[in-house]
Amino acid sequence: xxxxxxxxxxxxxxxxxxxxxxxxxxxxxxxxxxxxxxxxxxxxxxxxxxxxxxxxxxxxxxxxxxxxxxxxxxxxxxxxxxxxxxxxxxxxxxxxxxxxxxxxxxxxxxxxxxxxxxxxxxxxxxxxxxxxxxxxxxxxxxxxxxxxxxxxxxxxxxxxxxxxxxxxxxxxxxxxxxxxxxxxxxxxxxxxxxxxxxxxxxxxxxxxxxxxxxxxxxxxxxxxxxxxxxxxxxxxxxxxxxxxxxxxxxxxxxxxxxxxxxxxxxxxxxxxxxxxxxxxxxxxxxxxxxxxxxxxxxxxxxxxxxxxxxxxxxxxxxxxxxxxxxxxxxxxxxxxxxxxxxxxxxxxxxxxxxxx
Ligand code: TXA
Ligand code: MG
Numbered sequence: 001x002x003x004x005x006x007x008x009x010x011x012x013x014x015x016x017x018x019x020x021x022x023x024x025x026x027x028x029x030x031x032x033x034x035x036x037x038x039x040x041x042x043x044x045x046x047x048x049x050x051x052x053x054x055x056x057x058x059x060x061x062x063x064x065x066x067x068x069x070x071x072x073x074x075x076x077x078x079x080x081x082x083x084x085x086x087x088x089x090x091x092x093x094x095x096x097x098x099x100x101x102x103x104x105x106x107x108x109x110x111x112x113x114x115x116x117x118x119x120x121x122x123x124x125x126x127x128x129x130x131x132x133x134x135x136x137x138x139x140x141x142x143x144x145x146x147x148x149x150x151x152x153x154x155x156x157x158x159x160x161x162x163x164x165x166x167x168x169x170x171x172x173x174x175x176x177x178x179x180x181x182x183x184x185x186x187x188x189x190x191x192x193x194x195x196x197x198x199x200x201x202x203x204x205x206x207x208x209x210x211x212x213x214x215x216x217x218x219x220x221x222x223x224x225x226x227x228x229x230x231x232x233x234x235x236x237x238x239x240x241x242x243x244x245x246x247x248x249x250x251x252x253x254x255x256x257x258x259x260x261x262x263x264x265x266x267x268x269x270x271x272x273x274x275x276x277x278x279x280x281x282x283x284x285x286x287x288x289x290x291x292x293x294x295x296x297x298x299x300x301x302x303x304x305x306x307x308x309x310x311x312x313x314x315x316x317x318x319x320x321x322x323x324x325x326x327x328x329x330x331x332x333x334x335x336x337x338x339x340x341x342x343x344x345x346x347x348x349x350x351x352x353x354x355x356x
Contacts, residue, residue: 005161006170013129016172021136023169029053031146031160032133033174035126036097036182036200037153037313038160039068039143040168041133044109050142051112056167058149063237064115065142066099066183067122070135075122078140080105085188085210092209096126097179097200101187101236113142115237123183129174145182146171152244152313152348155180159317180310181340185236196236198340244348246316248280248324252345254331255355258302262287264356265328269293272326280324282315284308287330295322299330305338312341316348 008016020030027049029042040056042049044067054061069075072094076082079102082090086100104120114120125131134141145153148163157173164171184199186206193206253265262283269279269291280295281288284302297315300307319327329345331353332338346353 003166003169005165005168007157007161008170008172010173010175013172013174016170017129017132017136020170020172021133021138024049024133024137024141025139027052028169029056030133030169031154031157031164031171032130032143033127033157033172033177034068034130034143035177036179037155037177038146038157038171039066039125039130039141040146040160040164041068041137041141041143043137044113044140044142046139047110047112050110053142053144054112056164057144057147059144060149061112062115064117064121065113065144066185067109067113067120068130068134068141068143069122069124070131072124074134074140075124078105078108078120078122079103083188083191085191085193088209089186089188089193089206093201093205094124094126095131096124097183099123099183099185099197099199101185101196109140109142117237119187121185127174127177129172133172150245152246152316153182155310155313159314162317176310176314178310179306180312181337181344184340198343200337200340202336203339204336244313244316244344245350246324246327246348247320248327249352250327250329250345250349251352251354252329252331252342252349253354253356254342258284258287258330260356261330262290264354265330266291268328268354269326277325278323279326279328280319280322282312282319282327282329284330293328295319295324305332305336305341308332309337309341309344312344 029052031040042053101119101121146160154160155177160171179200182199184201185197187194278294281291281293288298299311334342
């Protein structure tokens, strides 16, 4: 059903937090900034509110939601128990872009949040506005990314309105988000950390925090659900859905140095342009000026994959707006935040990666 979506601009932040919190406490659904992407929040204990989140997004109901808490203490209240490895990660990365999958304390959040699983995904966001809002609402907040299902996650309030205007109660504008890709989802099994979704906290950071006590196991980048299941690894229901899809067909060119990537990307662009397609290129600042294409979107300096992670989703949305039918994106080395960045590029490209 269509109704008015309230927009609170950054300069009316205090009023926005107060009104948005009141709406959340009353069972409303409100979008808010986190350090990763904008989330669409609702009271995690309120089944009707959680159903409204799924309905607004058009999200399959078997894909569980992350529950956001204002503090580690409040997050702990959602879990049946917390082991030593989980404790270490909470201490090291909260507030911040880490989601822990924990055994759920029965009867706390709605079964719709966990999609009937006996685990609950929990995080304390590293964005002050998000924590103030959750604290003021006085309840755990279930919040998936605030996009229509299948669209790139929103990194600005304007992206939220593009997708959800008239479908949600409000959006709190906190400006562009910092990390730009979603949180890292981790589950500890027998003391080992399994990365269910790479994100803002890197595997290297997880390893450093866990020391010698646990290793970080990550399914191979292209491993489907079946492969993960065969390996006995825990799975995240979300991985089976194709996400972050732009309207155009996308290909990623990766593996070589900047010059070789540029040559191969230009070749791919030329081939599609000669077939009459409108072509967009996602390029590092150094390569951008040299491309011949219908649109060239900059992802920041080649040596700063953090900037590319920040810019990726907005660039994909811009390609859609420009009517781009074919997207060529320069890939990045899969180290540090580059692993999450390439994971999202790979998904947007439907697995089409060309290594040079
Ligand atoms: O950065 C983020 O995590 C953002 C902001 C808003 O916090 N949220 C986000 O939510 O990305 P969403 O719903 O788009 O992604 C949640 C992911 C999905 O892949 C889902 O399958 C997984 O977390 N997940 C949720 N609960 C789970 C559980 N109990 N076990 C395994 N995976 C779970
Ligand atoms: Mg999402």
